[in-house]
Amino acid sequence: MTEPTSAPAATFPRFIHPFRAYSPAEFTFPLPEGHRFPQYKYEGVRERVLPLLPxxxxxxxxxxxxxxxxxxHYLRRWRRGEVTRKEEREFGLPWSEEMIVRTMRAAGGSLAALHDARTLGWGANLAGGTHxxxxxxxxxxxxxxxxxxxSRLALDEGWAQRVAVLDLDVHQGDGTAALLEHEPQAFTLSIHGERNYPFRKQRSSLDLGLPDGTTDAQYLEVLSGQALPAxxxxxxDLLLFLAGADVLAGDRFGRFVLTLDGIHERNRRVLTWARDAGLPVVSMMAGGYNADHALTVAGHASVVEQGLEVFG
Ligand SMILES: [Zn+2]
Structure with a gap:
């Protein structure tokens, strides 16, 4: 964002911080009418944070x-659309070329955010966290x-020696736990609804399963008392943070009753802890399916707002 001093005043950067976020929101894909996937939220979050950072x-x-x-083989089949109805059903979205393009952009945003985290301390993807x-x-x-x-790239390329994945989506990060289970240089930590999806849990390095109806106070106590100390x-030396918004009360697929203030406080604690430890952080969006769409967007935008407060 730094411009030569000879640049005219009108082109001076609008922001007095170096941070930016990535979004795949322009890459939409077809969904049946009334489908439960909240595609609206990606553009909603992008618009909401645009006044704050590029x-x-x-x-x-x-x-x-x-x-x-x-x-x-799995990648090749999905890339070509050679998947069974059962696989499509478990995935939860209909296959389309556009969906595949969007999927690779969403994950690419996380990788771009990782590069920002390495140079700036914090990088944000307004998507991803597909755990x-x-x-x-x-x-x-x-x-x-x-x-x-x-995690794999960071360890293999020597960008990090010890990667922690802090998964605060309301659902257990089962795929991530399984994929990193045998990697001693990675630590997976999931705080989730014990009785919620996925019903067959995997083993993270640390699982903190909480009951239905978990409140702000209960959640924050577990975060500060158990998760951050672990x-x-x-x-x-690298933190990947899945800042899920489906912990909010009223979420269609969550069973906790956190408030927006609770999410702000959660994100602030995580980011402040990381900053104070000198730990680069990548924030990813993960899930959020509130009946109140504005609340879903606010819940996801929180990590960006708090990130700028903490790192800005
Ligand atoms: Zn979730």
């Missing part, structure tokens, strides 16, 4: 990068597991 078009993830954690994708199995609107791919003990 939002760039998310670049494409390359298939070879996805191949770091996913089965090549229900396994090596060869899609599920819960997740086809490509961006957090696992980023992360601290692992001594990561």
């Amino acid at each position: 939002v760039l078009t998310a670049p494409r993830l390359r298939w070879a990068q996805a191949g770091r954690v996913h089965d090549s 229900h994708a396994f090596a060869a199995q899609a599920g819960g609107f997740c086809l490509i597991n961006d957090a696992a791919i980023l 992360l601290e003990a692992f001594r990561p």
Whole structure:
């Protein structure tokens, strides 16, 4: 964003911080009328944060990068649309060329945000956090597991020695846990609804399953009393943060009753902790399906707003 000093005043950057976010919102895909996937929220979040920081078009993830954690046959079949009805049903979205393009952009936004995190301390993707994708199995609107791919790339390329994935979506990060289960340099931590989807849980490095009806106070106590100390003990040098908004009261697929203030406080605590530890952070959106669309958008925008407060 820095311009030569000779540039005319009118082109001076609008923002007095270096941060930006990535979004695949322009890459929409066809959905049947009334489908439960909240496609509206990506454009909603983009518009909401535009006054705060530049939002760039998310670049494409390359298939070879996805191949770091996913089965090549699986990737080839999804790329070509050679999938069964059962697979499509478990994924939860109908196959289309546009959906595939959008999927690779959403994951590419996370990778771009990782590069920002390495240079700026924090990078944000206004999508991603697709944690229900396994090596060869899609599920819960997740086809490509961006957090696992980023972890793998960061370790393999030497960008990090110890990666922590903090998954605060209300659903367990089952795909991420499985994909990183045998990687001692990665630590997966999930705070989720114990009785919510996925009903067959995987084993994260630390699972904190909470009851239905979990409130702000209960949630924040677990976050500060158990989750952050466990992360601290692992001594990561990169944090991948899935800042799910489906912990909010009124979410169609969540069973917690957090408030928007609770989400702000959660995000502030995580980001402040990371900043104070000198830990680069990548924030990803993950789930949010509130009946109140404005609340879904506000819940997702929170991590960007808090990120600018904490790192700006
Ligand atoms: Zn979720």
